[in-house]
Amino acid sequence: MGESNLLAIRGAGKTYKRDNPDFLNSFRVFEETKGYWVKLREQASLEYLPVKNRDKTIPLHVGWNLIDPINELTILEIKSQLNQTLEEIRGAGEVYKKDNPPYINSFEKFQEPHGYWIRVNRGGVLNFGLDTWYKPNINTSWQIQLRGEINPNYDVKLYNIDLFNASTSKIQSLKDSGKRVICYFSAGSFESWREDANDFPISTLGEDMKNWDEKWIDIRDERLKPIMLTRLDLAKQKGCDGVEIDNVNGYTNHTGFNLTYDDQIIYNKFLASNAHQRGLSIGLKNDLEQIKELEPFFDFSVNEECFEYMECDKLQPFIDAGKPVFNIEYDLSLGKDNICKSAKKRGFQTLILPIKLDDSFRIVCE
Numbered sequence: 001m002g003e004s005n006l007l008a009i010r011g012a013g014k015t016y017k018r019d020n021p022d023f024l025n026s027f028r029v030f031e032e033t034k035g036y037w038v039k040l041r042e043q044a045s046l047e048y049l050p051v052k053n054r055d056k057t058i059p060l061h062v063g064w065n066l067i068d069p070i071n072e073l074t075i076l077e078i079k080s081q082l083n084q085t086l087e088e089i090r091g092a093g094e095v096y097k098k099d100n101p102p103y104i105n106s107f108e109k110f111q112e113p114h115g116y117w118i119r120v121n122r123g124g125v126l127n128f129g130l131d132t133w134y135k136p137n138i139n140t141s142w143q144i145q146l147r148g149e150i151n152p153n154y155d156v157k158l159y160n161i162d163l164f165n166a167s168t169s170k171i172q173s174l175k176d177s178g179k180r181v182i183c184y185f186s187a188g189s190f191e192s193w194r195e196d197a198n199d200f201p202i203s204t205l206g207e208d209m210k211n212w213d214e215k216w217i218d219i220r221d222e223r224l225k226p227i228m229l230t231r232l233d234l235a236k237q238k239g240c241d242g243v244e245i246d247n248v249n250g251y252t253n254h255t256g257f258n259l260t261y262d263d264q265i266i267y268n269k270f271l272a273s274n275a276h277q278r279g280l281s282i283g284l285k286n287d288l289e290q291i292k293e294l295e296p297f298f299d300f301s302v303n304e305e306c307f308e309y310m311e312c313d314k315l316q317p318f319i320d321a322g323k324p325v326f327n328i329e330y331d332l333s334l335g336k337d338n339i340c341k342s343a344k345k346r347g348f349q350t351l352i353l354p355i356k357l358d359d360s361f362r363i364v365c366e
Contacts, residue, residue, distance in 0.1 A: 005044055011036030011066060035066030035115035057276055058126045059269075059297075062070025064119045069110035073128060078110075081290050085124055085296075091116030126295035127276070131243070133179055134241040134281045135299050138324045142349055144302075146184055147358040154362075160302070161233055161246055164194055171239045171243055178228065182283065183240035185231050187271055188247030191215040199227050206256030209247070216247075216255035219267040229273060232278055245271055249287040265293060271298040283326070288314040301325045307339050312346060319347050330355045332363075342366035 009016040009027050012035075016027035021156050030036060030346050053366070058067050060082075075096055080085055089096040089107050092114040096107035105286035112117060118126075136158055144160035145151065152159075152174055159174050163183035171181050190205050191197065191214050200221050206216040217224060235243050251259040268287070272294075284291070284298040286333045288311055295317040301324070308314040314327045327350040329339055336352060344349035352363035 005041045008039040035068050060124050074109040085120045085122045088119040133279045145359045151359050166240045180241045182242045183235045184244045186247045188244040188250045218257045236278045243282040247287045304326045
């Protein structure tokens, strides 16, 4: 476009102005999924080199977001993804406002290479991928078994099984029978018996987990990310439709590390984003205190014992978003009728199971 033609660039919190001294200019490079204003002396073209393996999802924060669309999405597709959170879109001389009558709204679809402002009333993700991942609906029936030989005979839509213990042939057999398969792994603890245990640096291992033969891990350590990405790759290779990640609330526990609320949010979003990039659904296990912030990034919830600990109200954001809550209760003394009556009222998919999750008994709230 010519050096003398470029006057200014603004976006992603960075600025370049031609007349500024270098130490005042913070802009260095265009970042993917971010939108930028470019001021020119006269009209010109900017050519981009092709980008390989581009992330097909763009995170949206409450309020206005300046985005660079990856490909065309129509207003109907955008509204379908964002449900009631979409408020307004502006860009390329077009506008959409939720409260406008249809004849006033001129925006029909994102068009490259234009940038767009999009306003939402809640954080979330906009997916530009041509392929979408499995999203269980709120009434999906299910079974979870993490130990022992998998019993394939339950008449349910979804099976939740251990990623490492389940063979590719077992997963395929379940899918051939019309079931979806979610693969479980712990993303917040070290398990010495797993096949990748030797990949964990010793300095990333923290305190023992209470009542379990596991250790907490330091989720802030960048060396752990490749291990978790390899696990997601394994889930994809084995044919899992999605994953359930466990022990992702370390910041509320005695881990041996000074983990914060924000550390956990960053780590859990990292896992969700990378699952979706691989075409995998992902469920949030427990982590009740962060559900309001994390629900938009996850496809379902797996919860343990919210009725026993009177915490079920905290799961409501998933239900409000039309996403299932797969609830497990272990304490039969609470009474099946009491649990199931409340579960039905809340719209939960509740099972009463043995704590070993070995299929030694199974009580379903119909």
